[in-house]
Amino acid sequence: MTHEFKKIIKEYSVAQLANIKCVLATVVDLDGSSYRKPGVRMLIREDDVMIGAVSGGCVEKEVLFQAQSVFKNEMSKLMTYDGRFRLGCEGVLYILLEYFSPDEALINDFNFVIEHRQSFDLSTTYKKEYGVFKEFGTFINLNSTSYTFNTHTKEQSTGLLFTQTMQPCQRLLLIGGEHDAVQLAHFGLSMGWEVNVAVTPQENKSITDFPGIDALLNFEPEDFPVKAIDNYTALLLMTHSYVKDLKYLMRLKNSNPAYLGILGPIKRREKLLSELLEHDMDIDVDFIENIHGPAGLNIGAETPQEIAISILAEVLTIIRKTTPLKLKDKLNTI
Numbered sequence: 001m002t003h004e005f006k007k008i009i010k011e012y013s014v015a016q017l018a019n020i021k022c023v024l025a026t027v028v029d030l031d032g033s034s035y036r037k038p039g040v041r042m043l044i045r046e047d048d049v050m051i052g053a054v055s056g057g058c059v060e061k062e063v064l065f066q067a068q069s070v071f072k073n074e075m076s077k078l079m080t081y082d083g084r085f086r087l088g089c090e091g092v093l094y095i096l097l098e099y100f101s102p103d104e105a106l107i108n109d110f111n112f113v114i115e116h117r118q119s120f121d122l123s124t125t126y127k128k129e130y131g132v133f134k135e136f137g138t139f140i141n142l143n144s145t146s147y148t149f150n151t152h153t154k155e156q157s158t159g160l161l162f163t164q165t166m167q168p169c170q171r172l173l174l175i176g177g178e179h180d181a182v183q184l185a186h187f188g189l190s191m192g193w194e195v196n197v198a199v200t201p202q203e204n205k206s207i208t209d210f211p212g213i214d215a216l217l218n219f220e221p222e223d224f225p226v227k228a229i230d231n232y233t234a235l236l237l238m239t240h241s242y243v244k245d246l247k248y249l250m251r252l253k254n255s256n257p258a259y260l261g262i263l264g265p266i267k268r269r270e271k272l273l274s275e276l277l278e279h280d281m282d283i284d285v286d287f288i289e290n291i292h293g294p295a296g297l298n299i300g301a302e303t304p305q306e307i308a309i310s311i312l313a314e315v316l317t318i319i320r321k322t323t324p325l326k327l328k329d330k331l332n333t334i
Helices: 002-017 060-073 104-115 179-190 242-252 266-279 285-289 304-319
Strands: 022-032 041-045 050-052 077-082 091-099 120-126 138-142 145-148 160-166 171-175 194-199 215-218 233-237 259-262
Touching: 002 022, 002 041, 002 050, 002 104, 022 060, 022 120, 022 160, 041 060, 050 060, 060 077, 060 091, 091 120, 104 138, 104 145, 171 179, 179 194, 179 304, 233 242, 233 304, 242 266, 259 304, 266 285
Parallel strands: 171 194, 171 233, 194 215, 233 259
Antiparallel strands: 022 041, 022 091, 041 050, 077 091, 120 138, 120 160, 138 145
16 A cells, blocks of 8 residues: 555645645545455545545545535545445445645655655544544654644544554566566556566666666676565566576575566476575575466466466465465455
8 A cells, every 4th residue: 555655645746736735535444345445545636636546436426525625624524435325335434534735844754765665654543423523634654753644633532543554665676678577567567566677788778668667777687786675575587598597596595575486487497496506505495485486377378468467466475475266265255
């Protein structure tokens, strides 16, 4: 959800320059089931533009309608949406609408936290009843400094509290600059992830070759900045060169990404790992065992686009610690 909130802050800055008021909608509670869970947020602009979503599309019009009073009086409001009678979703959503006007210091600290891939905390006060609650709202903690989204929000001794720790944005790091990397970058960006592509200087690639990515890294394998890889980075080794892949693995051996996948058949992977161990017998066994190759799930993928979906599906199962399963066969809630 961090990437969604990052977009909200970015779009708020655009609206601010145009003198357009904004309201933030936060799902703070849920009875039953719903398309999205508590903690999801969306931004509503006074010109009826909405950024993000709190459902699959069925609730947003009602949120837009309810937000109109918040634009006028700047007072927080708790709205409910009962999907049991309208949609058969078997859930009641509790959504807090608050006037959204963060100051410059908050924006600056937020951008610093995002750039340095730090976590931050959000806590929202609310009541599970429809009504206006002037001083209820959200506190955001950035670098040990607490901010509110408007001047009305105060600490509350009554009511409920929804808290959330937002981790650094998920990052997709693609080592290799061929056509399949372009496809993976496209799908990674559509998921809201930060996407970096790494190539060598000899490949003569530019950031424009990978539309929309956040950064292009130009390094020889031996000089690759391993420190940039953290626990929220999914890494795909896809240079299409056996020698390059081996050099990168030698460089990456002390890293701990959330996911490390390599392209190519099983025999190629086994040969790579055997040669890697020959170069360094002291390599951590966990590093070897956590390499996924061939990368991806067996979904019958054939085209580059389908292969990208297969790979990203496996990445999600690893970072979310789940086992692939048809939802119709899942006995408990989804």
